[in-house]
Amino acid sequence: MNEDEIRKILLEELGNIAPEADLEKLDPAAGLREALDIDSIDFLNFVTAIHRRLGINVPELDYPKLFTLDCAVTYAASKLTARVTPSEAGAVN
Amino acid sequence: MAEFRMPSLGADMEAGTLVEWLVKPGGTVKRGDIVAVVETQKGAIEIEIYEAGQIEEILVPPGTKVPVGTPLARLRGEGEGAAPAEAPSAAPAPGVAPPPAGRPVPSPLVAAGAAVAELASPAARRFAQTSGIDLSAIEGSGPGGAIVLADVERVQAGKKPAGGLDLDAMRAAIAAAMARSKREIPHYYLRHEVDVTPCEEWLERANAERPPSERLLMAALEIKSVALAARRFQAFNGFYRNGRYEPSPAVHMGVAIAIRGGGLAAPALRDADTLSLSELMPRLRDLVQRTRVGRLRSSEIGDPTITVSSLGERGVEVLYGIVYPPQVALAGFGKAVRRPWVIDGGIVPRSVITITLSADHRVSDGHAGALFLAEIGRLLQEPDKL
The missing domain is CATH 4.10.320.10 (E3-binding domain)
Incomplete structure (x- = not known):
């Protein structure tokens, strides 16, 4: 899965959490919680969605690494890459 | 024969619009079933029924606005005989006969010969x-x-x-309830600073072993601690109605939930004092989600016995709440802040939350309120026992 696909999934889940937000105008470098008015339950729903959609179990200590959309995409991509050896990389969906 | 009536979903509600029936004449219902959807200022509310039996007749068609207390349907209780048939023209349409149990039946509406494209x-x-x-x-x-x-x-x-919420109508409902509170309830306020470091450390350990779907938040500990204290301190859990106070044996915790775009609702997390934290947390998540899309149940709207309002991590340190009538108390939680704290004669950094109590002076005094608030703080020192 490349970064564009990850970004698409994360935006979809943010849309489920904050349906009234205009995600096309979301600054990918802005703090998600401020930009989308997300509280701790919303954020937990976001982390739960990342687990469900991407299979990444984000520990609480890593929550700061999901601060912005760009950070979250980079973080998820690095976790997915770390899970596969180069020879398997082509088979990852 | 019983009548199922338009319920009162809060002190400020005078009428509601029946939007949808989820049962049909002849259908059987049991206590707690959701039978209809009613549109109110708080959004669409799923209405539960509190008697078991069979729906005899639906009296109010969808789309009708009726005052609180209007009979919506007639219900035949379990064991009661069928009502005598009325006029021959009242014979049930083929589409509404209950399907025989145990075997698949074609869609009754199709069987009725509806020529329209979609059911x-x-x-x-x-x-x-x-x-x-x-x-x-x-x-x-x-x-x-x-x-x-x-x-x-x-x-x-x-x-x-x-969302399915009308924020202008919600604002009007908030205004009506809060104006009534300020007019009628002689509030007093207390505040208490509590070291919640034990809660944070306990949550960190508990959540390290849990997948995201099962993780706990500070809000769950706050709600549970207030619920347990409310069970013990009767003067803060109940309703002030018709000039007198009625304590409630059950603790249905109103949870103040902010609506993005400007709005607030405080539906009940029912029997919060009896739920373990692992049971309470998914219920809280579900309640928050349904509140924000405007899909609450009548029992959640009508009967909170006390309310918790928590500002969360992005708020400020202190919240002075307004009691939601006919309740008599509200516990407010500010955000946790790092503060120098004296422990055993030394100064150490600790996470501190300021908890406030807003309560009704017609029912309790500051002395009882202080004991109640101190009990909440004490319960938060032992999160593993919540």
Whole structure:
């Protein structure tokens, strides 16, 4: 899965959490919680969605690494890459 | 014979619009079943029934606005005989006869020979029409594949980012309830700073072993601690109605939930004192989610016995709440802040939350309030026992 696909999934889940937000105008470098008015339950729903959609179990200590959309995409991509050896990389969906 | 009436969903409600029936004449219901959807200032509320039996007759068609207390349907209790048939013209239509149990039946509406293209409830049709949604593109989840309101709402939600809430109506409801509170309730306020480091450390350990779907938040500990204290301190859990106070044996915790875009609702997390934290947390998540899309149940709206309002991590340090009538108390939680704290004669950094109590002086005094608030603080020192 490349970064564009990850970004698409994360935006979809943010849309489920904050349906009234205009995600096309979301600054990918802005703090998600401020930009989308997300509280701790919303954020937990976001982390739960990342687990469900991407299979990444984000520990609480890593929550700061999901601060912005760009950070979250980079973080998820690095976790997915770390899970596969180069020879398997082509088979990852 | 019993009558199922338009319930009062809060002190400020005078009338509601019946939007959708989820039962049909002849259908059987049991206590707690959701039988109808009513539109109020707080959004669409799923209405539960508190008697078991069979729906004899539906008295109010969807789309009708009626005052609180109006009979909506007649219900035959379990063991009661059928009511004598009325006029011959009242014979049930083929489409509404209860299907025989145990074998599949074709969609009753199709069997009735409806020539229209889509099976859909009247509320679903109306909503689709006003939202410009094509019914033929929707797969129904109702009986016989009929399209119900929820199906159209799902499509609507995917199509346009908007909740099912009317924020102007919600503001009017907040204004009415809060003005009444300020007019009638002689408030007193207390505040208490509590070291919540034990809660944070306990949460960190507990959550390290849990997948995200099972993780706990500070809000769950706050709610549980207030619920346990409210069970012990009767003067803070109940209703002040008709000039007298009625303590409640059950603790239904009102949870103040902010609506993005400006709005507030405080539905009940029922029997919060009896739930373990692992039970309470998913219920809280579910309640928050349904509140924000405007889909609450009547029991959640009508009967909170005390309320918790928590500002969360992005708020400020202190919240002075306004009691929601006819309740008599509200516990407010500010955000946790790092503070120098004296422990065993030394100064150490600790996480501190300021908890406030707003309470009704017609029912309790500051002395009892202080003991109640101190009990909440004490309970938070031992999160593993919550």
